Amino acid sequence: MTSDEGSFTDRVIIVTGAARGIGRGIATVLAARGARLALVDVDGQTASETAHIVEEAGGQVLTLEADVSQPQAVETAIRGTVDRFGRLDGLVNNAGAIRMGPALDASAAEWKLQYEVNLLGTYLMSRQVAAAMIEHGWKGSIVNVASNAGKVGYPNMAAYNATKAGVVSLTRTLAAEWAEHGINVNAVCPGGVDTPMLHDVASWIADRIDGDATDLLGEMVPAQLGRHVQPDEVGRVVAFLLSDDATIIRGQSINIDGGDTPY
Numbered sequence: 001m002t003s004d005e006g007s008f009t010d011r012v013i014i015v016t017g018a019a020r021g022i023g024r025g026i027a028t029v030l031a032a033r034g035a036r037l038a039l040v041d042v043d044g045q046t047a048s049e050t051a052h053i054v055e056e057a058g059g060q061v062l063t064l065e066a067d068v069s070q071p072q073a074v075e076t077a078i079r080g081t082v083d084r085f086g087r088l089d090g091l092v093n094n095a096g097a098i099r100m101g102p103a104l105d106a107s108a109a110e111w112k113l114q115y116e117v118n119l120l121g122t123y124l125m126s127r128q129v130a131a132a133m134i135e136h137g138w139k140g141s142i143v144n145v146a147s148n149a150g151k152v153g154y155p156n157m158a159a160y161n162a163t164k165a166g167v168v169s170l171t172r173t174l175a176a177e178w179a180e181h182g183i184n185v186n187a188v189c190p191g192g193v194d195t196p197m198l199h200d201v202a203s204w205i206a207d208r209i210d211g212d213a214t215d216l217l218g219e220m221v222p223a224q225l226g227r228h229v230q231p232d233e234v235g236r237v238v239a240f241l242l243s244d245d246a247t248i249i250r251g252q253s254i255n256i257d258g259g260d261t262p263y
């Protein structure tokens with residue numbers, strides 16, 4: 001047993017976008033440390049696969065099929081979590097969407113979708129969770145999954161970059177507003193994480209340049225690290241930010257990209 005195992009025993013944490021990729025990695029790490037989890041994803045069927053993995057390892061899970069951009073669905077998911085577990089200690093806003101395309105061609109519908117999932121969804125989930133925590137006098141922490149794209153501004157993802165920069169800004173605001181309630185808010189900015197989203201990005205670029213998606217994926221590794229970041233590595237940093245050890249870190253957006261982004 002490592003010193004981290006059991007550090008979240010009985011804590012109740014909601015993870016959005018937990019069906020696959022980084023969300024699944026975060027859920028696995030938190031469950032291994034004793035957290036009871038509510039897995040929220042628009043893809044309920046695949047989220048059940050994550051739940052199965054967590055339960056097989058001895059974790060307690062509630063799976064909730066919900067779209068984080070829909071206020072009513074968000075309210076129902078938070079109420080369902082509190083009804084099931086009787087408390088709420090943390091939230092990880094990980095659900096995200098990307099639509100690749102040059103800024104000259106991006107449609108209003110693509111902008112709207114990415115804004116609604118990445119930024120509005122993060123706000124709606126955070127607001128509902130904070131309201132429940134404040135109502136019951138529970139202290140807790142929120143970690144938002146932004147992106148190094150929100151700092152760097154990569155080409156062909158203008159709306160995605162802008163929404164992730166918005167998450168970085170929202171993180172600062174919510175940390176400042178909710179400090180008096182004992183709610184800590186931070187963000188992580190991953191980059192080059194081996195997930196279906198990164199595979200989709202590699203395929204999109206490959207199609208445009210008539211290249212090979214696997215080769216391109218291999219090139220999309222953080223330079224200093226020399227390999228992709230793995231979802232559970234993001235999960236361990238998220239776990240730290242959710243923990244009492246991170247009380248002194250507030251409103252920050254921490255890069256998890258193997259050193260690619262120096263600011």
Ligand SMILES: NC(=O)c1ccc[n+]([C@@H]2O[C@H](COP(=O)([O-])OP(=O)(O)OC[C@H]3O[C@@H](n4cnc5c(N)ncnc54)[C@H](O)[C@@H]3O)[C@@H](O)[C@H]2O)c1
Pocket residue numbers: 016017018019020021022023040041042043066067068069094095096097117121145146147148149189190191192193194195196197198
């Ligand atoms: N993979 C990377 O390199 C990388 C880098 C930086 C940031 N991120 C961010 O990390 C997060 C997870 O990314 P990933 O790579 O695992 O992506 P992914 O596409 O593999 O997984 C995203 C998950 O979010 C869910 N989701 C999408 N829209 C939703 C909605 N409206 N409501 C609820 N769930 C919804 C999907 O069903 C899916 O399970 C995202 O916010 C993404 O922007 C990823």
